[in-house]
Amino acid sequence: MYERKIPLTIDCGLHLTREILNGKWKPALLNAISMDIKRPSEFVRMLPDATRRVLNVQLKELEEHGIIVKKIYPQLPPKVEYSLTDIGWSLMPIIDAMNVWGDKNREFLEKVIAQDPKTKKTSKSPCEVLRKVSETSHH
Amino acid sequence: MYERKIPLTIDCGLHLTREILNGKWKPALLNAISMDIKRPSEFVRMLPDATRRVLNVQLKELEEHGIIVKKIYPQLPPKVEYSLTDIGWSLMPIIDAMNVWGDKNREFLEKVIAQDPKTKKTSKSPCEVLRKVSETSHH
DNA sequence: CAGAATCCACCAGGATACTG
DNA sequence: CAGTATCCTGGTGGATTCTG
Numbered sequence: 133m134y135e136r137k138i139p140l141t142i143d144c145g146l147h148l149t150r151e152i153l154n155g156k157w158k159p160a161l162l163n164a165i166s167m168d169i170k171r172p173s174e175f176v177r178m179l180p181d182a183t184r185r186v187l188n189v190q191l192k193e194l195e196e197h198g199i200i201v202k203k204i205y206p207q208l209p210p211k212v213e214y215s216l217t218d219i220g221w222s223l224m225p226i227i228d229a230m231n232v233w234g235d236k237n238r239e240f241l242e243k244v245i246a247q248d249p250k251t252k253k254t255s256k257s258p259c260e261v262l263r264k265v266s267e268t269s270h271h
Numbered sequence: 272m273y274e275r276k277i278p279l280t281i282d283c284g285l286h287l288t289r290e291i292l293n294g295k296w297k298p299a300l301l302n303a304i305s306m307d308i309k310r311p312s313e314f315v316r317m318l319p320d321a322t323r324r325v326l327n328v329q330l331k332e333l334e335e336h337g338i339i340v341k342k343i344y345p346q347l348p349p350k351v352e353y354s355l356t357d358i359g360w361s362l363m364p365i366i367d368a369m370n371v372w373g374d375k376n377r378e379f380l381e382k383v384i385a386q387d388p389k390t391k392k393t394s395k396s397p398c399e400v401l402r403k404v405s406e407t408s409h410h
Numbered sequence: 411c412a413g414a415a416t417c418c419a420c421c422a423g424g425a426t427a428c429t430g
Numbered sequence: 431c432a433g434t435a436t437c438c439t440g441g442t443g444g445a446t447t448c449t450g
Contacts, residue, residue, distance in 0.1 A: 145373025146298050146366065146379040151390075153369075156423070159285050172432060186423055197383045209431040210430085219376060226372060227285065229365045229439065230292075234284025237358060241287040250441080262273045295443070301423040311412060325443050327413065349450080389421085 149226070152197055155190040157182050162220065163227050165200060170214045199223065288365070291336055294329040298366055301355070304339060304365050309353045338362065351381050 153159060157179060164170070164178055175187050191214060194200045199220040205211040216224070234241060292298055296318060301315055303309070314326050330353060333339045338359040344350040357361070373380060384390055 145370040145375070145377060146302055148373035148377060148384065149369040150295075150298055150373075151384050152373075152380065156289075159289055163285055181424095183424055183426095184433075185425090185435095189423080193387075196387065198379065204432090207431095208430090210433085212432065219379065221377075223372060226365065227369045229368060230288040231284040233362060234287035234291075235364060236284070237361075238284060238287060240337065240358065241291065244292055245287065248332075248335065320444095322444055322446095324415095324445090325415075328443080343412090346411095347415090347450090351412065 152194075152199060152223070153226075155193060157187060157190050159227055159230060161187065161190060162199070162216070162223065163231065165214050166221070166227070167223050172212055173263065194220075198251060259270055291333075291338060291362070294332060296326060296329050297333060298369060300326065300329060300333065301338070301359065301362065302366050302370065304353050304355055305360070305366070311351055333359075 160179060161175060164175060169175070169178060172184070172187070172191075175191075176182070176184055179187065191200065191202070195202050195214075198217055200214050201217055203213045203215065205213070285304060300314060303314060308314070308317060311326070311330075313322070314330075315321075316325055318326065330339065330341070334341050337356055339353050342352045342354065342357055344352070398406075
């Protein structure tokens with residue numbers, strides 16, 4: 133059974149963290165950036181089910197919340213790169229834990245979520261896509 | 272700088288976990304249940320900004336997803352208690368991490384989130400409320 | 411005390427098209 | 431390649447009322 137190391141008496145922190153991570157693609161974006169996939173075009177390839185617009189919106193929020201930084205290279209064609217701030221990096225253990233937990237329980241979770249009527253099936257599995265991207269993302 | 276222990280090449284797990292935790296009050300509910308605050312009336316007291324209905328909805332989803340279990344005592348007045356399943360417990364380190372991270376960065380986060388125009392101020396701080404509840408929750 | 415039934419407002423997120 | 435402007439809809443979550 134799970135043993136709590138720290139006595140948690142309040143959950144404000146929980147709400148704050150939820151607020152920061154609140155957005156359909158934010159965890160995935162953070163995960164991507166931490167893996168050095170940090171250009172908008174790469175995000176789009178990596179998350180085929182998301183729109184450029186939505187990704188931009190969520191990236192902007194993450195930026196405004198101080199989690200990531202946007203660097204614009206004044207070139208033609210334009211080049212943009214995102215990177216994690218210190219606070220952003222400090223968030224990664226949580227993202228990783230979510231990733232690991234989801235992977236570990238994938239079989240079970242896919243079943244219970246699939247049986248959920250309000251779950252819309254996404255056309256493509258993000259898995260293979262991301263795998264491809266990360267192989268080719270650095271030319 | 273953050274050193275990644277496990278090479279993460281896919282983020283499906285991330286999506287699954289997000290799906291499970293997707294719901295405004297789910298993390299707080301899980302946190303509460305793990306702290307042995309597990310009766311509907313306690314939830315309502317603990318989260319004054321949430322409606323009974325919404326809490327019920329989210330509890331039901333958590334139950335359908337196999338994260339919690341609902342036990343109904345056939346009495347008058349009715350009594351209901353929720354508890355975490357094994358999978359639910361295995362999720363707690365993540366909830367805790369979120370709680371800790373949010374607490375640690377509270378000052379910063381409150382600032383950046385407050386300056387966010389689309390953040391609606393909640394009337395009461397959940398902190399004091401929860402503190403009160405946990406003091407009195409076991410009669 | 412627990413919870414179902416309505417009704418509804420709002421906004422996150424998706425589709426599309428256009429500019430630099 | 432990057433970003434913005436519209437437009438639209440589905441669903442989340444809130445308010446209220448009513449039962450056992």
